[in-house]
Amino acid sequence: MPSLSNWKTRQALTAYALLIPAIAYFAVYFFYPIAVELWASFFRGQPLIGEASFAGLSNYMTAFQDPRVQKALATTLIFAIGATTLTLLPALGLAAILAGPIKGSTWIRAVIFFPYIISFVIVALMWKSLLDPYSGILNNVLMALGLPTQSWLSTPSTALPTMIGVVVWKDVGYAMLIYIAAIQGIPSSLYEAAGLDGATPRQMFRTITIPLLTPTTLFLAVTIMINHLQDVSAPFLLTNGGPADATRLYSLHVYETAFVELNIGYASALSFLMFLIILVITFLQFRVFRRQVAY
Amino acid sequence: MAKSKVRASLMLAAGALAMMVGSANAETLTVYWNAGHAYDTYAQVIKQFEADHPGWTVNWERFQWPDLRTKLVADFSVKNPPDLVEEPGGWVQEFGQQGLLTPLNDDIAKDGAAMGYPDDWQEYTVKRNMVGDDYYGVQLHLTCATLVYNTDMLKAAGFDAPPKNWQEFREAAIATAKGGKFGFAPNPVVSYYWPWIYQNGGDYYDPATNKVTFDSPEAIEAIQFVSDLIHKDKAAPVPVAGADYEGPQKLFTAGRAAMIITGPWDVGPIKTGNPNLKWDIAPSLTEKAQGTQAGGTSLFIPKDAKHPAEAWDLLKRLVSLDTEIAASIPNGMTMPRKSWASDAKIQADPVLGKFGQCLSYAHDITAEIRLTGKSAPIEQILQAAIDDIMYNDKPAKDVLTAAAEQANKLLADK
Numbered sequence: 001m002p003s004l005s006n007w008k009t010r011q012a013l014t015a016y017a018l019l020i021p022a023i024a025y026f027a028v029y030f031f032y033p034i035a036v037e038l039w040a041s042f043f044r045g046q047p048l049i050g051e052a053s054f055a056g057l058s059n060y061m062t063a064f065q066d067p068r069v070q071k072a073l074a075t076t077l078i079f080a081i082g083a084t085t086l087t088l089l090p091a092l093g094l095a096a097i098l099a100g101p102i103k104g105s106t107w108i109r110a111v112i113f114f115p116y117i118i119s120f121v122i123v124a125l126m127w128k129s130l131l132d133p134y135s136g137i138l139n140n141v142l143m144a145l146g147l148p149t150q151s152w153l154s155t156p157s158t159a160l161p162t163m164i165g166v167v168v169w170k171d172v173g174y175a176m177l178i179y180i181a182a183i184q185g186i187p188s189s190l191y192e193a194a195g196l197d198g199a200t201p202r203q204m205f206r207t208i209t210i211p212l213l214t215p216t217t218l219f220l221a222v223t224i225m226i227n228h229l230q231d232v233s234a235p236f237l238l239t240n241g242g243p244a245d246a247t248r249l250y251s252l253h254v255y256e257t258a259f260v261e262l263n264i265g266y267a268s269a270l271s272f273l274m275f276l277i278i279l280v281i282t283f284l285q286f287r288v289f290r291r292q293v294a295y
Numbered sequence: 296m297a298k299s300k301v302r303a304s305l306m307l308a309a310g311a312l313a314m315m316v317g318s319a320n321a322e323t324l325t326v327y328w329n330a331g332h333a334y335d336t337y338a339q340v341i342k343q344f345e346a347d348h349p350g351w352t353v354n355w356e357r358f359q360w361p362d363l364r365t366k367l368v369a370d371f372s373v374k375n376p377p378d379l380v381e382e383p384g385g386w387v388q389e390f391g392q393q394g395l396l397t398p399l400n401d402d403i404a405k406d407g408a409a410m411g412y413p414d415d416w417q418e419y420t421v422k423r424n425m426v427g428d429d430y431y432g433v434q435l436h437l438t439c440a441t442l443v444y445n446t447d448m449l450k451a452a453g454f455d456a457p458p459k460n461w462q463e464f465r466e467a468a469i470a471t472a473k474g475g476k477f478g479f480a481p482n483p484v485v486s487y488y489w490p491w492i493y494q495n496g497g498d499y500y501d502p503a504t505n506k507v508t509f510d511s512p513e514a515i516e517a518i519q520f521v522s523d524l525i526h527k528d529k530a531a532p533v534p535v536a537g538a539d540y541e542g543p544q545k546l547f548t549a550g551r552a553a554m555i556i557t558g559p560w561d562v563g564p565i566k567t568g569n570p571n572l573k574w575d576i577a578p579s580l581t582e583k584a585q586g587t588q589a590g591g592t593s594l595f596i597p598k599d600a601k602h603p604a605e606a607w608d609l610l611k612r613l614v615s616l617d618t619e620i621a622a623s624i625p626n627g628m629t630m631p632r633k634s635w636a637s638d639a640k641i642q643a644d645p646v647l648g649k650f651g652q653c654l655s656y657a658h659d660i661t662a663e664i665r666l667t668g669k670s671a672p673i674e675q676i677l678q679a680a681i682d683d684i685m686y687n688d689k690p691a692k693d694v695l696t697a698a699a700e701q702a703n704k705l706l707a708d709k
Contacts, residue, residue: 048372050393068679133535134551154536156686236361242483242536244682259365261672262389 041268048264059269069270071245072253073277075160079249080228082164087171087224088217094172095179096205109180113173120170124237127166128153153239156246163247167234175220182216183209218289222282229278250274322351324605325377327367329592330357331560332381332436336622340612348605371395376597378606384590387424387432388665390597397596399430402607410611411632419659420631424593426666432595433614437631438558439587439657440490441650442577443565448476448553457554457577461494461520464554464580468530471553479524480543480552481685483534485678486588487556489660490579491517493586500664505706507664509677510699513583518684519691526688533686548572558590559650562627576649579656589657591631623647629654673702 040047044055063069094112098105115123130136131152139149152162186209194204232251235241241248241256254274258267324344328337333355341353358366360383370376371390380386390396403412413421416434424432442464444457452470468478481487489499497513500506508514524531535542544561546552548568555561565574579587594613596606612618619630620638629650635641642648664670680698683689 046393049368050371050395133532134546135549151533151535154533154686159536239536242682243533243686245679246686247536255365256675259361259368261675262368262393263672 037268037271040265041272043265046262046264047268049262052265055265059266060273062266063270063273068245068248068253069250072248072250075246075248076229076250079160079164079231079247080225082161083167083171083228084221084225086164086168087175088220090168091172091175091220092179092210092213092217094176095183096209098176099180099183109173109177113177115170116174118170120233121237123166123170124233127169128238131162153247154243156244159239159243159246163234163238166238167228167231171224175224178216178220179213182213186212214289218285221289222285225281225285226278229274229281322348322602322605323354324351324379324602324609325354325356326606326609327363327377327380328355328357329363329381329383330359332592332628333357334622334626334628336618336625337613340618341609344609344612348608351605353609371597371599374599376599378596378600378602379609380595380597381435381592382432382595383592384423384659385661385665385670387593387595388426389668389670390595391426391429391431392666392668395598396431397598397600397603399433399596399607400428403430406607406611410615411634412614415616415632415634417631417633417654419589419662420591420593423659423662423665424595432593433610434631435592435594435614436628437589437591437654438560438629439579439589439650439653440487440556440558441579441587441653442554443547443557443561444554444575444577445471445547445550445552446573446575448550452553457575458580459578460580461582465520465524465528465530468524468554469528472528472530475551477532477546477552478528478530479554480546481521481525481531481534482540482543482556483536483682483685484540485674485681486590487540488518488521488681490556490587491521493588493658493660494580494582494584495520496583499660500667502663502666505667507673507677507699507702507706509702510695515691515695518681518695522684522688522691525685536686544568547574559627559629559646562646562650576646578649579653585656587653587657589654589659591629667706669705672705676702676705 036048040052041059042055042057043052044058045052098109098112102108130138133139133149133151133154136152138152142149150158153159190208190212191204194208199207230251231249232255235247235249235252236255239247241252250270251274254267254270257263257270261267326341338355341355345351345353356377363380364386367376367380376395387396407413412433413430417437420434420437421430424430424434442457448471449455449457449467452467454467454470458464458467464479470478472478492499492509492514495513495517497511497517498508501508521531525533532546540557540560541564543552543555544557544564545568547555547557547561548565550569550572565572579585594610596603596610600606614632616632616634616638619632619635620640622628623630623635624640624644624647627646627650629647630636636651636654641651661670661674664673676698680694683694684691
């Protein structure tokens with residue numbers, strides 16, 4: 001009969017053997033490219049494809065003083081915080097309504113969720129057409145109502161809010177569906193007890209539903225925020241970062257630095273700075289929400 | 296039963312072996328191409344190439360320019376580039392300086408006389424594909440942007456002929472801008488502003504001082520002139536933000552803009568978008584000089600291409616005079632060969648002939664700055680400056696002076 005320690009060793013070896021494909025996959029396709037990018041960030045010029053010279057930390061120092069990087073970062077924070085907040089609030093409201101026994105709620109949920117499954121390329125083409133300042137439906141409606149028309153994506157003051165509106169329209173259905181699942185998981189006995197104590201529906205929503213949804217809100221806030229901090233498709237497809245850099249998000253700036261300017265070392269450093277920024281923001285989100293999480 | 300099983304197994308094995316042998320002999324030539332230039336003529340050339348090279352397949356991958364560049368740079372980083380690439384202008388020198396392209400000197404020494412290269416090409420199209428004494432690319436298309444106007448809108452405003460200079464242009468733009476229509480529709484992309492700078496006697500870069508010159512009084516006046524059409528004269532809309540060149544063409548095709556500056560690439564969309572539109576092409580405006588920007592695409596073979604000899608063979612076929620003529624007429628595209636420009640069929644074509652005329656006074660404005668290796672970031676700086684002037688109505692003098700300072704600092708950096 002094998003000893004317990006031998007059995008444990010064999011079990012551990014089997015587990016590692018089974019994990020080898022996954023470890024190899026992540027090593028080759030995730031950790032190796034990340035390590036190469038980190039290496040490239042210490043070079044000036046075109047590491048990986050052409051001439052490059054060791055630059056130490058100078059790419060990182062340059063990034064801290066680069067006004068376009070600072071502006072792109074500020075724009076990205078406004079975009080990410082705005083888009084996350086404006087996705088979660090209506091999603092929660094819609095979920096609170098549609099989680100109940102409402103006639104046709106399945107269809108309404110499907111309609112609201114539908115934009116989430118469309119490719120952003122299609123979404124961008126559709127919204128660019130709708131928002132076209134000269135032939136778009138939206139301006140035609142405004143004109144018919146006698147209201148002034150807008151160059152939604154071509155005016156620096158309206159371009160970023162418009163872009164936030166487009167991504168919120170796409171994502172709100174996803175957040176709503178997650179919220180509905182979470183609401184339906186709250187024990188009905190809590191609402192029954194509150195009802196017996198004379199609580200109104202509004203009080204129940206504020207004191208039972210919202211606190212018990214904080215883990216869901218944390219999950220959604222973290223994942224949606226990370227997506228938006230990294231978003232390149234929205235500015236690339238809707239405005240190309242314009243007008244006058246009003247929608248130039250950080251990831252688009254990194255992309256153009258790498259692939260248009262061929263400043264690959266600097267772009268690698270910018271990528272790593274973004275990685276650190278996302279890490280800090282996510283940590284802060286966990287800190288803030290953890291205090292309020294009710295299980 | 297057993298025999299039939301054995302026979303079936305043998306047939307399967309033979310089939311598999313044949314497939315393996317077939318795949319061992321089969322070769323693929325990978326070509327990256329712009330989606331908008333995937334003309335039938337080129338498809339036929341590729342088909343003929345495959346017929347002349349049994350066992351070869353051309354993998355003709357088509358992209359929009361930004362996607363093509365992203366994929367190509369990624370390919371360079373893993374040393375797995377395609378065999379032949381079409382580029383939009385500027386990449387040959389940029390990548391050639393990096394040592395990423397195959398020099399074509401030996402091929403040209405061998406085949407140049409027969410194919411007419413470089414003598415039959417407009418001189419500046421040869422230079423823009425060279426680094427030092429080395430040839431790295433061959434010009435495929437040669438384009439220039441000039442004035443395209445709606446004849447009905449101009450006539451209705453009292454203009455029987457297109458404007459010839461800025462004053463006439465401004466008057467025509469103001470007179471035709473009414474009832475939700477615009478006199479002129481500008482493009483957001485920076486290269487569309489270079490003709491204005493050239494027409495006013497300005498330039499982009501001075502190689503003698505290694506400094507940009509887009510902050511010269513001439514350049515400032517030129518950019519302010521376009522901005523004033525938007526913000527002061529209300530004769531033009533702010534450009535529609537985006538990476539594409541289509542905004543002005545769409546307004547023009549819809550009959551909502553009287554004049555645009557464009558090239559032969561917009562002929563097809565205008566004709567198909569509004570067949571009843573009455574429009575024509577005018578020579579470029581003359582202020583201090585008549586000028587416009589030359590552009591167009593070139594072909595190059597990456598250094599690590601797996602089949603450079605076959606790529607050169609296909610390149611020769613794609614730039615032959617017969618192919619140029621066949622591709623240009625149905626697609627309205629202008630070409631770099633001198634013999635193409637002098638061909639009777641081309642000269643008789645109402646569209647190609649008029650666009651072809653501006654090739655003689657067009658300039659490759661970024662030719663010299665490209666050799667610094669800093670053209671792309673400087674173009675980004677100028678694009679941001681133009682955006683600031685056009686969208687935020689900032690004075691051209693302040694913005695261009697600051698942008699030039701930033702660009703010169705970059706040029707001075709080793």
